[in-house]
Amino acid sequence: MKKVFAIILIMSLPLIAKSQLTVSPELELKIKDKRNFSEIMNLVNKHYNDLNFKENKKFYSEYKKWNRWAWWASRHQNARGEVDFSTTINMDEALNRTYESSQNFNSNTGNWTSIGPRSMSWHGSPGSKGIGRIDRLAAHPTNPNIILAASPAGGLWRTDDGGDYWYSISSNLPNCGIGGVVFDNQDPSGNTIYILTGEHHGGNYFISNFGFRSYGVLKTTNGGAIWKQLGNSGIVMSNATSSFKLIQLTGSPNILLAVTNIGICRSNNGGLTWTYVVNSSFLRDITQHPTQSNIVYACYLNDVIKSSNSGETFLESVSIPSFSGTQNSLLATTPSNPDEVYFAVCGSTNRIYKSTNKGTDFSLINSTDLVGGQYWYNFALAVNPNNNNFIAVGGLNISISTNNGTDFTTTTSGNVGLPAPANYVHSDIQYLLIHPINNLIYAASDGGISVSADNGVTWVDKLNGLQCTAYYQMDGWEGDPNRYIGGTQDNGTHTTTNGSDMYYSGSGDGYSVSFATSNVFYQVENTNIFKYTINTATRSFIGNGIPAVNRKFFPNIQVHPTNSNILYVAYDSTTWKSIDAGSTWTSISSTFGVDGSKGQFVRGGLAVSSNAPDKVLLASWNTIRQSNDQGTNWTTISGTTGWPANLGFITDISMNQANANEIWVTASSTDSIAARVIYSGDSGATWVDFTASLPNIPVYSCVVTDDGDVYIGTSQGVYFMDFLMNDWVPFYNGLPIVPVTDLFVNTTNGLLTASTLGRGLWKTDLYTDCQTFEPLIGAIEGRYRYQASGTIESTQSMLGSYGNNLAYRADTKIRLLPGFKIEEGAYFHGQIAPCGQGIFNVKKPLPSSSK
Template sequence: MSLPAHRRRWFTLCALTASAALVTIPPSASASAAGHGGGSPFGPRTLAQLAKERVHTVGAASSKAPLAQAEDDDGGNEADEIAEGADQYAEARTSPGVVAPGAYGAAWNSLQNLRDTGGHWRNVTDLPYNSDDPRYRDFDSNSSGGSGYVTGRMAAMAADDDGYVYAGSAGGGVWRSRTGGGHWTPISDRLPSQSTGALAVDGGGRLWLGTGEASTNSDAYLGSGVYVLAHPHHGTFSARRRVGGDELESTTIHELRFGGGKVWAATSKGVWSHSTKRLGGHWKLEFAPNPDFLPGGSKAGDPDAPYKNIANDIAIDPQDPSKVVLAVGWRSGDDYNGFYTKSGGTWKRITSGLGDLPADADNVGNVTFARSADGSRYYAIDESPEQLNTNPDSGLEGIFVSKSGSPTGPWTKIADYKGLAADNSALNSPGYMPGVQAWYNQFLAVDPDDAEHVYAGLEEVYETKDGGGTWSTVGPYWNFGFSCWSIDPAEQTGDCNPTTHSDQHGVAIGRYHGTSYVYVGNDGGAYKRPVDGSQDAQGHATDWTSLNDGTIDTLQYYSVGIGKDLDHGGVSVTGGLQDNGQSILRSNDRIMGSNFGGDGGDTLTDPANGCDIAQEYVYLAVQVTQNCAVNDGSWTTDPSKATSYSVAPPDNATSEARFIAPLAADMKNSSTWIAGGRHIWAQTHGYAIRSGAEWKGLYDLGEGRTATAVAASGGKVYAAWCGPCNNQGFARGIAVGNADGTGWHDISLPADGTVPNRYLSGFAIDPKNADHVFLTVNGFSRAWTEGPGAGVGHVFESTDGGTTWKDVSANLPDVPADSAVVTANGGLAAATDLGVVYRAPGRTHWQRVGNLPAVAVLQLKTSPDGRTLYAATHGRGIYTFKVRDLD
């Protein structure tokens, strides 16, 4: 079964949080842009070829085996795109070198010392977001896919038998529900890290939080350690309740496991343990396969250091807690990968005796364990580096059971990707089958009341009630492609049941009012169903409930657009999201809708008409609408009769643009747009553009270079670029010219490092003078980055059209700066990975704007009247701030 031709790749890049340091993925993990172009009438967003024609590629491979480019013009390769987008997100923050641990923690402390402006932030997206909004049901949205209400990625879940549920998000902290899910409250806002790696409730009812998302995607940040909440029904996390010292700062934490009076932590820096009774004192390093690569070691500065001590999970024998098995290894393979246990006082790799569970390093990658409550069964999911690097269909080695209850086995395979695909999965086509992203998607849970009743999460949710003899796809990827679905509701052959969002990460089982529920966390938020729920004839669950009721806002925005709502007054707010398309909130809406699917990149909205919208998918795949993409009732799949149009610049077809590529409108003329890939492009038809052929090439940045930021005012254009963009020879530069194609040239940046050799992330042009411009610079200064030319500073100013620059960072914390905007009062607001800062007119020092949690703000824009500042956060939705309150 192939996925329908009019659906785009919904689920791609994997997300973010702000914390103590950034996860870095080596050049190894990147993928070439999967093909794009106009071969299909549905443009580069279509989903069909993703399933049908995924070429033989290596997914997230080692540095010795870079990912190959998919050859299909229309579908592309979602698994490769995830790795590519993740790699590029990391490049911006790490190049030209390796960032030392503790960089984000130091920046957070510096930010706390800044003087605050007046005023406060207001969240405008704290209401339900309906991915199935019927107003936008067409082939450019995911409406009717079945995921319902969504929010940002949930990395971990926990629950108890008193109806309390805890959801740990990738970038927006930990949330609590007292009602079995829903009616959420944030409980970790006071911590310096809002990135969740693991959540666990111990036998005494305490809630343990391991910070630092561990899905090895590069727009996830490292954490600040492990915290305990003694009374989770009522309290909130405090930095004072951190377990141990600073040993686990700047790590990711994949799992927390308990046994023998200890809590064990599987981290990106090996396996550690700590007493569960005495929370003070140091963590003990139990095992690191390559200790020389740990901080302080002789090879700590090696570019591969972050990948040399990754631990994925820990299995503790319930009969003898001294018997422990460690699952260790980088997802794409390394000679240290494998299962380890202690023998003769030393940790040694298990080389035989595991049964079907592989012992060789090539077949042990990302692993998740789960133990039955009665101790009679152990289960495991194993992602195989060999499969990942060679098999175009899936990276899943399999699902296994140890019927002895011991983690040493013997283990028996009870599922593989072909069997799961045959169980009415939505992923049953060559090139995209269950486990294709097993390095990123995994969870496993056993029903406490039945050792043979198991839930497994990959891209979808699977259930077995007989210990793995048979499986059901209870949470299919989506409803597209099943007989119950048609784009025209009148032609559906049945009613599709709600499903979960795809890409599963966290799971928990708890009780509410006497009923046991399974809670799952994925790229669309949190969902639940009764543990013993109902299924239809295909084995799909009929009883999923979305818990994303709007009281929890962990949406991960890349961009924001604001325009007047001509139909209802006020403004319309749109934004591009990680894995949740494009949101649209009109002034009379009580529920946000999703009018475009896929990942949402940059956004352009006509200030004079909020229904004129340009939405970028990835790699400059731009779509435009002039009616908010509202379906006209025709249910057509004919793009010539559509309410939106594919208008991608040519660099999209040649894969010469970044995953999230820059797109901007001229500040003085909203009909002139600038886009950047290898080339700088312009088009002058505004929102009336109907074809990619209407773009005009302005300037060729050069082979191997690609634009990182563009801006224009009154016809003057600024473009920043990098190439190479990773830390292997990183280079950057600025080109300037005019929108009519004249006057283009590269600026000669001085060799004295006035502008650092780091990723140039954004321009802010003075609306009164196009030659007066500010530049934001990502990454960390040389105090944290060991790389040539890392320099210092994050905000620079030019008064001569970019010819010369001056560092105006002053007391700005040393933290990646993502964008900036000149406010109506002449001040300058800058977005950073830890919030927003502001420099008042005529001042040199910066202030902290409001009191956001430690969340990244990727873009700032102002309202059409200039009175309101809008912040697109990558983990806590969109916020507004009154400009008058800045001074």
């Protein structure tokens, strides 16, 4: 599932990045040079099953990351089953393709508003409360209240009050990883900012060397209202799949240095031109001497290199002993003793080295394992700018030294009981910032941002306004338009009963969720199933009746539509049913396991319909099975008349709640000719390919209304179709460019809700027919499409920022009145054509600054 710009997968090893996923030498030998998803996962599954992963916390954590990878990678395969992102598209090309493929526009093509979460409260469940992962932080050089925070799929966030409230300054940009963020040191206002695109774990937090390639360095001079791509950075960095750090030299502000998994990329003219000065896939960090900007340090996984000419050339250190087994490395300097350099590594080897002579010589100062596991993933290092004796290291938790690294004490706890202790900080620390002005410690973690004002003794969450939650699935309650639940990555299950206040209701990786009543729902936590009661905030494990060997990661769950005591759970090769709310379980799929050659993690959907309450649909890989008696008997309905041979990997399945004969199926493939949406109106006897002219992007979710209208969630947003149309309608006005992982229709209230992988939950009114006359006013930013069956009149304006685009379509007339303005850098498209029908092709962006 992911986005419109560059959907790519480079799997190194060659397919899996050893530095990102834990790969033992034994496993590495088995998967090396393999590209086939099923072959890789079969080997991974056997490896961790042989290690009895459930009895070992380390192996369990590693295997969970692999299953995250599998969830993503399974949705990005070609016709041969290979994980494949061979089509690389730069940003401008991707936006143009979006316009060309987004062919129909509606006057009400969505009116999306955010549900949140914007904050998070404990609600009876211990664990690791959080809102979403933050990877990078940056402090304004003179104003201690201004901080920037970068999330791996939710963009860039800013606070002007020290973290009490955060707001997005990149919502019009395609959601992508940000590996580096820098305040321009020549702009005291803090409005000039550089960001290095590309997620630093490589793969949009699915922990593998795949995902969005970097589209270079972007710059804003007005606080994020307008972003511009700098020079040729998008071209030069287009092959980078991990972005680690961006710096601007203090004494030479036109010199920018970026570290990616390709090497060190340098610009000496403020970003106009870029070139790689060091080529290596093992570089991880870069920093500069605090007072001599011509001196720059960078590090490999096991060595430090130094430049004395502002990054033009680098020489290796010869004083660090040779060692192996490292999975991550970081650097730090401090103005309190500017000639010192700190070099930290972690993995099977854990060491902190220190140089007191500008990197000429290094000595070992600590060899304690301060990270505690997941070395490839969570690692942070900071030295107090005003006190070199104070060093903080982040891993699973945070450890602090007050004697220059000789001794460390773990000061935080990331998985806690209730009431939460004062030292609670969500586990998995990604970045540490010790503010040079007020000495506050800011910790970026998988749960968000925490701040300590007492040198790390006590901490306070600073989550208000952050809308960066990654949801896998969600559910709503028909009788209450404000009642939602959602399963998240790293932050458990979230619940809201009023549509705004969000509560932490389960730990680990939340996944599938399903309401039983308005007060009771079922949830998945990693491999396990729980029952949660909202009004008492109580949770109980209900999976004891399912053998542990069958409880694999991320099953789908679904409650019977008319009997809340009946629950279905679909694991990778077995499906289970309970008739007593989870007290006991019966296997209902023992007669058909998953094809062993397909690998684990192939459940593509589980669907029921209140129109035929005992009917169950189960999708796995590219096969659909149907039962009309709660799973006692099954028939295969895939492969029948009209079933496309080129159907991708099935990602979701939905039945009409008013007519269970109507079935919609979504699929994902990297092949441009693959079928990605199919329909049956006769319970699978025949099928019709409804892919039409959808862009060649993954489709992850679908939902059908009682009237037979269908909405699909894609890597670029939501699309709509009814049977009076001959193609899909973009339905994402106001929605960030973000993968839509699940959809829910509230028929009573006419609402559509979407869960996203990086921007939380969103809602909109359902589709309405085109209006004869559509007057448009006001300033807008982002992606907007409008359509009318007669005339559009507009005085709208749009700034010329990267990612801004506007499109009109009308049957008879489009009138651009005085005040209408599209600035250079944005895109505008207009066409006279029938509303909701035909193809809308756009070939070129707006050529001038005002039209």
